[in-house]
Amino acid sequence: MIPPVNSLVRYDNPILVATSKGKKGDAKATAPKAPAAVSQTEDILNSILPPREWTEDGQLWVQYVSSTPATRLDVINLQEELDRKLQQRQARETGICPVREELYSQTFDELIRQVTINCAERGLLLLRVRDEIRMTISAYQTLYESSVAFGMRKALQAEQGKSDMENRIVQLEAEKKDLERQIQDLKAKCEAIEKRESERRQLDEKKHAEEVQFLKRTNAQLKQQLESILAPSSNTAAAPKK
Numbered sequence: 168m169i170p171p172v173n174s175l176v177r178y179d180n181p182i183l184v185a186t187s188k189g190k191k192g193d194a195k196a197t198a199p200k201a202p203a204a205v206s207q208t209e210d211i212l213n214s215i216l217p218p219r220e221w222t223e224d225g226q227l228w229v230q231y232v233s234s235t236p237a238t239r240l241d242v243i244n245l246q247e248e249l250d251r252k253l254q255q256r257q258a259r260e261t262g263i264c265p266v267r268e269e270l271y272s273q274t275f276d277e278l279i280r281q282v283t284i285n286c287a288e289r290g291l292l293l294l295r296v297r298d299e300i301r302m303t304i305s306a307y308q309t310l311y312e313s314s315v316a317f318g319m320r321k322a323l324q325a326e327q328g329k330s331d332m333e334n335r336i337v338q339l340e341a342e343k344k345d346l347e348r349q350i351q352d353l354k355a356k357c358e359a360i361e362k363r364e365s366e367r368r369q370l371d372e373k374k375h376a377e378e379v380q381f382l383k384r385t386n387a388q389l390k391q392q393l394e395s396i397l398a399p400s401s402n403t404a405a406a407p408k409k
Contacts, residue, residue, distance in 0.1 A: 175245065175270065175273035175276075176232060176277045177232070177237075177241075177277060177280065178230045179230065179231050179232070179233050180230070181228045181229065182228065182229050182231075183226055184220075208234060208283065208287055209231075209234050211283055212232050212234055212280060212283055212284070215276075215279060215280070215290065215291075215294050216279075216280060218232065234284060235284075237280075241281070242281070249271075253267065256270070275297055276297075278293070279294060
């Protein structure tokens with residue numbers, strides 16, 4: 168029978184657990200009793216790699232991970248099977264690839280199974296390493312998703328801020344044009360005031376000059392009159408007595 172999911176981890180043959188009539192059987196009832204050490208190893212394997220269960224045609228099947236020790240040929244076959252599946256499923260060689268991640272995870276689980284059969288403590292230690300790696304990857308994925316969401320929010324804020332800044336620029340340019348127009352109006356007013364004041368100042372200077380000339384002529388006339396008045400008196404006083 169073909170299991171529902173083909174994996175690089177080696178499993179034993181599937182065992183029928185229950186039928187559609189509700190009869191349940193012991194999954195390990197038909198298997199011969201193993202020594203205590205082997206049974207303990209199987210328990211550790213089942214805790215590390217839980218058995219697979221599925222229902223087919225109303226029958227419940229279970230498949231336990233294999234407790235058969237691996238040989239050097241098994242490791243070589245595992246490597247060849249990994250390369251074949253990477254090529255068959257078109258996994259990417261670099262970058263983030265869920266297919267490659269899944270296949271390498273299955274390969275690591277198979278290596279943990281092989282090591283656990285020979286040394287349970289070493290297998291449990293590799294299990295801790297695997298769980299730590301998965302937790303680290305999960306943390307990096309969460310951090311990546313958070314950074315992507317943060318980047319999207321910042322991009323949206325920047326886009327909104329860009330629109331606001333463009334509107335602000337248009338408003339400031341309109342204000343600038345209005346101020347430039349006001350400056351031109353004020354310059355024209357200043358030039359008109361300066362021209363008017365210059366003309367008024369020229370008129371005042373001309374009027375002042377005319378008044379000065381008038382006063383000078385008046386002064387000269389008065390001086391001449393005064394001299395003409397004083398001149399006969401001086402002649403009479405200077406005449407000799409008889």
